[in-house]
Each structure stands twice: as C-alpha cells, then as structure tokens.
Amino acid sequence: MREKSRSKKWVLLWLLPAVAVLAMFYIVPIFNVIIYSFSNTSFFGEKIGGFTFNSYKTLFSSKTFIDVIKTTGVFVLASVFFQLLFGFLSALAVVWGENKGLRISPVIVRTIILSAWVLPGVAVGIVWKMLLSEANYGILNYYIKLLIGEKIMFLSSPKWALFSVILANIWRGTAFSTIIQYGGLKQIPPELYEAAKIDGASSWKRLLYITIPQMKQMNFINLALITIYTFNTFDMIMALTGGGPGRSTEVLSLYIYDKVFGQWSLSTGAASAVVLLLINLIIVIFYYKAMKIGEISHA
C-alpha cells in the first residue's frame, strides 16, 4: 500500500513538467481568451475591460456571423463526407491490391495520396489557386474551355468558390482518412471473410455486413478527427480565396483571424474563438464516447 502511494507521488512528480508546459501554453491562453470574450478589451486599452456579454450579443445578433457559421457548416459537412468516402475507397483499393499480391503499385498509390497530406496548407492553397485561375493562363480552365467553350469562374463566383475550397480540402484531407481506414481494414480478421465466402456471400454483402460494421469504431474516430481538422482549416482557405469573393468562403477560423488581427477587435474575436472551442469540445466528447464504444465492443 505504501509502495503504491510512494510510486504514485513519483509519477505525479515526473508528470509535473509536462503539466506545467501544457498549463502555460494551452490552459492559460485559453483561459485568457475566455476572459477577453466576456469583456470589451481592445489592443488599444491599458487593461482588460469589465465583465460583459456584449461580445456574444454582438456576435449572435450579427447576420454576418450566422452566415459564417452556415458557410462553415457546408464546408465541414461536404469535406468530411467526401474525405470519409474517398478515404474508404482508396484504402479498399490499396488493400485489394495487396491481397492480389501486387507489391509496388499499392506503395505508389499510398505515397501519392500521402504527398497531398504532407504539403503545407498554404502551398495547397497557392497550387489550387494557380490550377483554378480564370485568366487565359489558367490550366484547368484552358481544358474546360476546349471542352465546353467557356470558362468556369472557380474563384470569383460565390458558389464555385465554395466548391473550390471544398474540393481542395477534400484533396488534401483524403490522405489522412485513407491512412486511418487502411489501418482499420488491416485489422479485420481474414477468417471472417473466409467464413462469409464459404457461406456464399457476394463481395457486396461482405462489404456491407463485415467490412463496414468492423470499421465502425475506426470510422467514429476518423470522423471526429477530420471534423476537428476541417473546422480549424485556415491556411489553405486563406491562400486560395482569402474568404472571398465577398464572404462566400469565410469560415469561422478566418473570421476569428480577421476580427483579431485585421480589425483588432479582440473581444469579438475572442468570443468567436470560444464558439469554435465549444464546437471542438463537443466533437472531442463524441470521439471519447466512440473510443469507449470501441473498447466495450472489443472486450
């Protein structure tokens, strides 16, 4: 008993530096942001203003903020759905190739997919901006014009601009989804497929009744993580459209950046950041529950 409590003290002692770093660089700034959000603080003031709900009132009564939330919602839903779908399909393709005895092509496919993920977001935004350019020297529009006779306003039409940022985000984020789902597919016991084949199940039925149910926990985790990443996407959209034209691609992360560093409106920016934090917290709780479900089902 004494041994246990002594070793517990040592464990706490060893954890202390990590806790101190986490507290200093995560907890304290988050705490500060929450305080700013309940004040009228600006960069011009000498000190933090008194407690007030003004920033939240301004935020939730602003049509602009509601539009930003809607844009963010569309961006996240579309990105997450297609990242999950394409990630699943590409993981299936890689595993299928491996099962067929192919060695090199699955590696090539995995590398190509991963290369999209390792690129910095700004680079992705710039590359897609060049690809989607509506000028005479725009690559994609050159071929589109040959095919249909006119260009598509990928970045200057509000609907096409949102489509463009979603497309670039799917291109970038599918890789992560592929890795997670590849790992999930590799964990499925092959005996299940063998038994199903013996029972006469078709490929489609094996997919529906074995693969997808077995992937449930992995997909919950994948869904939670890519949703968090997508909600926090900033660099790629900033480089690609800057939030324009108008506000058509202004997602919550860009709105926060603009409020704090563009307009120097610290308290409103902090309030928006708290909203984003709450959204992320809800997703983390969902992720935690998914982990628990997984642990129970595996036990």
Place this chain on the structure above:
Amino acid sequence: MFKKQVLLLGIITLIGIFACAAPLVTSTHIGSHDAPISITWLALPHYSLQNPYENRQEYLEEAFERWVRKNPDVQVNLQILSGSIGQAMAKLLTQAKSHVAPDVAQIDSFYLPRFYDVLQPLDEFFTEDEVDDFLPYVEEGIKDSSGHVKALWFTTDVRVLYYRKDLIKNPPKTWDEVLTLGKNLKKEHPDMDIFLYPAGKGEATMICLMPLFWAQGGQLVDSKGRPVFNKGKNHEYMLNLLNFLQETVETGITPKRVTSYQGESDINQDVAAENVAMFIGGNWQISQIKDLLGEEGLKNWDIALLPQKKGNLASTGVGGWTWGIFTSDPVKKAAIVRMLNDVYVGSAGMYGWCSTAGYMPTRRSVYEDYAFYATNPWMQKFLAVMEKGGRPRPGFEIYPTISNELQIAISSVISGIASPEKALETAWNNVMQEYEK
C-alpha cells in the same frame, strides 16, 4: 608530447585570434558585445541584416560598419518582425502597452496613429527645416495631435494607373474615358482583360480604390474618428465608386476574377502574359515589370494619375514604413536617432537605402539633390503624383473594421453577390454595430 602541446597551443591561439576578430556587424548583432549602450531593434527581414536581397544586405552591412566605427560605445541586438503585418503590429502594440517593447521598431505608416501614445517624442533631434523636408502627408503623419514628431517615416509608396503606350495613346483621366476606351480595346482584343485592379480581401483594395472616393470629397471618418462613409454626400460618393466598379465588370473590360487579387503585385502575372492594357498598381511594380519584361518590354508601359469621376480631381493612396522609438532613455534615444539617420532617414542615408532597395524616399531633398532621383523620369513622375494628392488611410481605431467591410462590399458588388446599395448598407450596418458596441 611536446608536439601535442605545440599543436594545442596553436589551436588555442587561432581560436583567440578569431574571437578577437569577431565581425562588428552580423545578422543579429551590431557593434562590440562590450559596448555600454545596448539597444534592441525590431525590423522586417528585408529591411534588416537578415535580408533575402543581396544588394540590400551589402548596403546595410557597409552602412552599419561605418556607423558602428563612429559609435563604438553602442551595440544593437536585432529582432525580426514576422508574421502578417496586422499580426506583427498588434503584437508590438501589446508589448508597448505592457512596457516591454524593443527600444526601436519598424511600424507600418498605416498603423502609426495607434502608436502615438506609446512612442517617444523626437522633436529635439530635428530642426524645423529638416521636418519640412518631408513630403506634406509624411510630415502630417509623423506628428501626433499636439504636433510632436513621434516617428521617422523613411519610405513611401504611391498608387498610379499603369497603361500600355502601344495600345493607349492618351491615358484616361475620367471614369467615362476608362469605360469608353476599355470597350473599344475589348473589341480589338477580345481575349484580353483590359482594366485590372485589386478587389480581393486585402488592404491593397482599399489603398488602390479609396482615392476614387476621396477625390470626390468623400470622407471615411470624421475628425473624431466616427464613421461617416455612408452619411450625407459620402453616401453618394461611395455609391458612385461602387457603381463604376460594377460597370467595369458589366461592360466586360474587367473580369470578376479581380476579386482574387489580394495585392497589387498579383496583377504582374497578367502583365507578364500581356493580358492587360491598364491597371491600378503601386510604384514598386515598375522594377517588377522590368524584371518580367526586360528594358524593351518596359518601354511599352507608362504611368498616369488614377482616373477620377471628373477630370479635375486628383488623389492617390500612399503608404510606407516608419521607425518608432519606445525607450525613454535619452542616451539610447540619441544613439538610435544617429543610427537611423545614418542608414535610413537622413538625406544621404535615405538616398542610399531607397536607391538600393527601390523604395520612394520621403524627403524632397533626396529627389532634388541626387541624380538617381532628379534625372529619373519615373521617380519624378511618382513624385508629381504623390504631391498632387497623396493621402494616407485614416489612423482611427474603427478604420480596420471599415476597411474589412468595404473590401467585402467591393468584392460582393464585382462578383454579383449584392447590388452597390445593398453592399454599402451591409458594410455600414456591420461597421456601426462594431463602433457602437
């Protein structure tokens, strides 16, 4: 054993020699580490000794070497301004309010008014003539409301209309001329985007297009900093501007993709592709056009005043960088002013820096006394434009919100999301909601 001792002694001696001969100017430090006066200096990379441009690096190394030999009692520790300008200025202001700012820092002229309260007065270091030597808007901008000189504005920039001389004989002076000329050129060159300007999310949109509002007599804020851009005559002037921009798109002379141009230099790709006949840009683009097209290609281009609603109006957006001193230590202040004068701000220093880096000086004497500027037709043209109505953006707290909302309004009108009236109304409501919070 003896040989080993000799070798060791030799190595120690060599280390000692190198240590004693440590350079006085490095990428992070100027002067001797023993110097009693120690200064912290914050600058952008391409204005500092960590310069990505070789010619600037050479100029600064030589200039600082000369200066530090004249001032052996001073050492300077360099810090670099990083991140976006807005972010960097916000961080600097926070540091200044907390009394932990560096002794001297580079401040964007656009943000300067917000630093007046935390900057040290510099009147004692300059005569009236020396202050009068600055361009009019510069002299106004470096003084606070009490008339004290609070910063040293040492580079500036100006917006002009660039046009191709082989396509356009007489540059348009009015909006109607722009539209008429543009439509005619579009008939002759249907694949060309005739008239370009930045209209995306970025301060370039404001600094390039607000002069078309200001020249009519428009004001964004009143003398107390209250937004007025949608009140009285300003409402009409702003609608005039938005309607003109909408017309440039509807007539086909300007493509909607200008909403993706976040900076003036984004237009350079169209210049390189010979895809544009005229555009609103910054003075520094002259050297960029020369790099893209060569001397021969540059000969096809010229500049003119920005086209206005009526021919007798003139205005242009100006910007630039300043040095602000935060330390109240009189010895440090004096040392910093000596350093800045020698390298960037005094007549000779400003000529050296601006001619090397391709910036526009802010002192009239530099344009008159140095052949590089006095005999350079481009420089004289830019000077004439600056003197004819150079106007910095207002330095009030609400301006960033006004700027953000008007950028969105302009972008919305051009891409067809909103009519000029609707876009202006939305911008006004959002600004007033923030102002009255």
